[in-house]
Amino acid sequence: MKAPTFPKTDTLTARxxxxxxxxxxxxxxxxxxxxxxxxxxxxxxxxxxxxNWPIETKEEAARTTDPTGRIAIYGRYLxxxxxxxxLWQLFDERLxxxxxxxxxxxNGRQNGTGKSNESGQL
Numbered sequence: 001m002k003a004p005t006f007p008k009t010d011t012l013t014a015r016x017x018x019x020x021x022x023x024x025x026x027x028x029x030x031x032x033x034x035x036x037x038x039x040x041x042x043x044x045x046x047x048x049x050x051x052n053w054p055i056e057t058k059e060e061a062a063r064t065t066d067p068t069g070r071i072a073i074y075g076r077y078l079x080x081x082x083x084x085x086x087l088w089q090l091f092d093e094r095l096x097x098x099x100x101x102x103x104x105x106x107n108g109r110q111n112g113t114g115k116s117n118e119s120g121q122l
Contacts, residue, residue, distance in 0.1 A: 002052045004087070006094075009101040013043040013051075016077075018102035020047075020055060021087070021095060025078040027060075044077055054083050 007013040015035055019026060031040045047053040057075040064072050079087070088095055 003090075004052045004054075005050075006098050007046070007051055009098065010105050012037050012039070013046050014098075014102050015106065016040060016043045017047055017051075017053060018099050020053070020077065020079045021084070021099055023079075023081070023084060025058070025076050027074055027076050029074075040077070054079060056080055 007017060012035060016031060019031075028038070028040045032038050037043075044055055044057075048055055056078050058078060059073055060076055061071050061073050064070050091098075
């Protein structure tokens with residue numbers, strides 16, 4: 001397996017990765033509620049195949065509220081805790097720096113600046 005690489009910190013791909021690296025497990029709807037983006041599967045695909053991150057998908061099912069009451073199948077994305085521990089050992093400070101850079105970018109967006117001073121290079 002190739003070593004994982006980091007996306008630029010001012011992207012939605014980075015925002016998805018940051019959540020995974022801090023141990024969050026989330027669905028498309030969770031991510032959309034936090035970021036207003038409806039393309040999570042595309043970002044996960046980039047993280048898996050372009051950046052080589054070991055992201056798992058856990059399938060879940062829930063009854064919908066439509067008149068038929070059908071069952072919808074959806075994915076919850078995560079990095080398994082034991083794999084996450086290995087990643088922290090491998091990247092150590094770089095992982096922490098990446099997480100902090102993405103959080104700074106998100107805080108800037110919430111404060112209306114919308115700009116990142118991060119180059120995305122770690």
